Amino acid sequence: MLTPKFEVKQDEKHIIVTVFAPYARISDSEINIDEDTFTFYSSPYYLRLTFSGKLTDSELERYSAKFDADLGAFVIQCEKQVPGEHFTNLDMLTTLLAPQGASSIKKPLIEVVGGENNGTGDDEEEENDFDWFLEQKLPDENVVTAGHKYGFANKDTGVFTALQSELKGVIDVSDPDNKSAVARRKERIDCERGVFDEDHYLADYFEMDTVREYLEFIPEFYSITSDEVKLDEADKEDLLKLPRKEHLLDKGSKSIVYLGLVDILYSWCYNHRITLGENCPESAWNIAKLSATLSWLDSFTHLKDVVISCMSRSLIFPLIRNWQLSNEVLKDTIQVLSLGRKKVLHCLLEIQRQFNDSEPRYLLNQLYITDYCTWIQTVKDEKLISLADSLKKVNVTKKDVGLDLDDLEAAAHLVLEEESANSPVDNMNNLATQMGDMTIIENGAALGVNENEFDENVDTLNNQRRSNLVHISDSDTTSSDSDSDDDSDDDTDTSDSSDEDSSEDSDQDDSTSDSSDLDSDDDTLSESEES
Incomplete structure (x- = not known):
């Protein structure tokens, strides 16, 4: 059976489901509504949605359905049991498609039951008490049984053992299956400092005309509010292709996932600004290269470490390497997070399309981006806004990135001053200026x-x-x-x-x-x- 493309809207009394099924047999269509579950069937299409609120059962026949021939779609209007109730997550199509209680992680064999909150209250309290500036420790890895882990929430291992030929085109770390997260980070930092190009940095430091265009660019997401964020048609089609599963994460894993999200969004924001909002053939490279999460399979444990990594890599690898530009990209990242999960989801889906079109980076989708697209639909906007507010408080200086930028700039200024002071042309120009007065x-x-x-x-x-x-x-x-040694004349007056x-x-x-x-x-x- 095929899952059709669909849209869901609501008003005070109804939920309106539009199902695009141009090849359906209209006479054989069936609709069933059972409280929070909506089911549509018309060969070869099948659609099952789970809502956050309850609808009036189809047996009461208070719904209406019609087929729009121009759209090639069924428009079904369902009545809410409680008029005025607001149904959430109607834009999160993957969440609507997921069956109630579905999970991609095996549940524990022993589960504690009972209590007034039945386990839900502790999760909410944990979310509210989450400290972004509290450094989390990575769990000890049992290499014998599990191997070194990476990927979304550190759930994967042994992926690159069988994909050695694809390794170089995807990530920068060598042999990740035999290196711990600590070893990968140390190797990454050593590599970054070794390839830092001082001349390139100074060129973009002094030649501001090259950078000004990107500094003055104002991305479109500064002119909208969270309520005005819309998913485009490509986003909606990609949502239907995502797996229907739920990620069950403990507190340590959540910290790694959130911090990795900041790292990935920063790389998207850099590419968005450097291409003036229009992706280019190098966009996939920009995003993958700037993100230490994607290119080094890094797992961050502190918010400031994420910002330091983002800032330093933006001064080492891309075409434009400027401190002011890096700070503007950080502001862009904060703005994207403050717009909530719908905007973040749009960015992640765009990254997914870029990687799918850039082989072999599609592997990064399987390791990170696809799971991020599924997971972000379950995250509360308040959580992302809290993360954005915490990012505003992070202060990273040039000294923090470990590239000796202050000393490098001071030495460059000193050389320029000496060259200017020793230039005879400048001395003659100064004299000519005085004479001209x-x-x-x-x-x-x-x-x-x-x-x-x-x-x-x-x-x-x-x-x-x-x-x-x-x-x-x-x-x-x-x-x-030297020329007239053989032709010297004694009568020549040497004086x-x-x-x-x-x-x-x-x-x-x-x-x-x-x-x-x-x-x-x-x-x-x-x-x-x-x-």
């Missing part, structure tokens, strides 16, 4: 400066010209001595520097006149100094 009148006096300052400026300019001429004369003398300069090139007849001109200029300067 003067006003010359007919008798040669200068207005705006005193005579001593004017004479000092003129002497400085003449000395610089004379030093340049002497430098040229010396170089000509050296050249002429006359103009004659020495005239022998610069015996094959050029114009050299003598050029040297004479230089000597005449030198003599003129000497006479002016004596006077």
